[in-house]
Amino acid sequence: MNQVVVALDVGGTGMKCALVRTDGTVHHTERHPTQAERGPEAVLDTILDVASGLADKARADGLEPVAAGVAVPGVVDEENGLAVWSSNIGFRDVPVRACLQERLGLPAALGHDVRVGGIAEARLGAGQGHRHVLFVAIGTGIASALVVDGAGYSGAHGAAGEVGHIVVRPGGPVCGCGLRGCVEAIGSAKSIGRRYAERAGQPGATALDVVTRAAAGDELAATVWREAIEALADGLVTAQALYDVGVLVLGGGLAQAGDALLRPLEQAFHDRISFHRAPEFVRAGLGDEAGCIGAALLALDHLERTA
């Protein structure tokens, strides 16, 4: 088995890149800065240079690169291989897949970072053994991916899974999307840090600081943390009412809080349900490599479909 896929997970600050074997195991990884401030064209050039360098590395290692997969944030048209809209990279209708295919001379696939991360968690990570998986990434923002039988659900416009923008506190704090009272405005790692920092007059406090201080008896931290857990639980109950998944896989930076997040969130979820069936609550298993491995899986799926 000497075939590999070139995989890149492009984020606002960094690119996680890998050569992944056809069974999903990783042969080689590398990381590069995105430097999004250079503009979308320069970022695309870097993506193509890094991908082509990885294909060369594969050949130098005696392996055969057979496809490429790239994951980006924002709104992604997977069918047409377009990065439609991404606020933190500045992509607007960029034909990433066509550029990759042309540069590498290999079949390529483009996917949404959280959706492919969900595919990786469902097939190879914490969601294994379940047919219906909701992967929820809680970091700067909150996004989710519904994965059924190993396939991601992207919606009619490539924009499915935005659980972070379910309004749970009408008239509440302003969200980055412009609405008020979204889950994300109260429960994202960024919001937790900001809300505590504002009320405590301590700029720079992070969500993980809030978790630690709440556990140590800081009342303000405990209040901010409880409000976040309650907002997240309200959003997830809505998601479960719609999706009825078997397992909820929690990832993103906030999942580093481990049981300090999982157990109170699970309890708050159970406090809010009636006839709904509760999913299992588990922490993501692939860490920050999920997006990169997922990009590789997407490329392999694409190969299989076009073979």
Ligand SMILES: [Zn+2]
């Ligand atoms: Zn919002």
